[in-house]
Amino acid sequence: MDRSQLSPTFIIPKGSQVVLTKDLQVSGAHKHADGSPLYKKSGSVGEVTDPPLTNEYPYLVRFADGHTVSAKRHELTVRRSDAPEDHVPKRELAAFEPHVFYKVLVGSRAFGLADEQSDEDERGVYLPPADWHWSLQPLPEQIEFKRMPDGRWLDHNEQTDGDDVCWWELEKFLRLALKANPNVLEVLYVPESCILHADVWGQRLRALAPSFLSKYLYQTYSGYVLSQFRKMKRELEKGRAHRPKHAMHLIRLLYSGITALQGQGILVDVGPYRDELLRIKREQIPFDVIFARALELDARFQDAYNVTALPDRPDVEAVDRFLIEARKSRAE
Secondary structure (H helix, E strand, O other): OOHHHHOOOOOOOOOOEEEEOOOEEEOOOOEOOOOOEOEEOOOOEEEEEEOOOOOOOOEEEEOOOOOEEEEOHHHEEEHHHHOHHHHOOOOOHHHOHHHEEEEEEOOHHHHOOOOOOOOOOEEEEEOOOHHHHHOOOOOOOEEEEEEOOOOOEEEOOOOOOOEEEEEEEHHHHHHHHHOOOHHHHHHHHOOHHHEEEEOHHHHHHHHOHHHHOOOHHHHHHHHHHHHHHHHHHHHHHOOOOOOHHHHHHHHHHHHHHHHHHOOOOOOOOOHHHHHHHHHHHOOOOOHHHHHHHHHHHHHHHHHHHHHOOOOOOOOHHHHHHHHHHHHHHOOO
């Protein structure tokens, strides 16, 4: 459903194509030859030429023949939302869960930084039946929601305590991993104790993890981390506070990147650096010291990059074969 159907305050922008939901009389002096009023029929498609300031007032809609009508908001639908394929029944969120073949705990639970109040945030990958790919109903590349203690699933934007859940469609997950997305790579390297579910394809996906590691990881990690630290520094110079938790994770990413370039995979459990990272999170280390530490770690990152044995690019062919085989398995 498009935004205009979700919010009664949404103003349909000028230039949008709309569909009349009822017959409306054409504006001005236009009439039939016999003098009777001229109408545009329900289902006619026009273009908004003059939207109102609020939906209490009418829209001016122009048609291909030059005629216009004055229409209230409830007398219009955005053409995009009136497509026939939208009548294919929507899949309920719960329908995707049986197809999540790999599911893990992430965040502080996986990092070895958890305390009694830590959430149990979850990430997963789903592999749907083949006919879902063939359907007019598009597959979501990413499904996000909050799982509440009482079992309810709420929209992920809800400002409430709950565990964050994110499931990626397999192809989307693989593409992100090939780009060395840190959040995605960590899903493949969480400790065994953080694996909630992994069927045969989940185990094969986890075994595929080294195929995603390449020198490309350096620019993904280093460029992002330093740009964020410089942004924090500018904010502090303007008298604004930095986010200590964010700074902690940026330092953590540098440790993880160094480990990866050294050929040891993605470091998720940062137990050896727990004290330092928690001191950053608790604002027990001044930002200038943290920034200097980031520069020091980045220099180590550069040194590791200069001597790494990782290939120039990830093994795209192996990943592609895996995707094809996985999808074929759902067509059987």
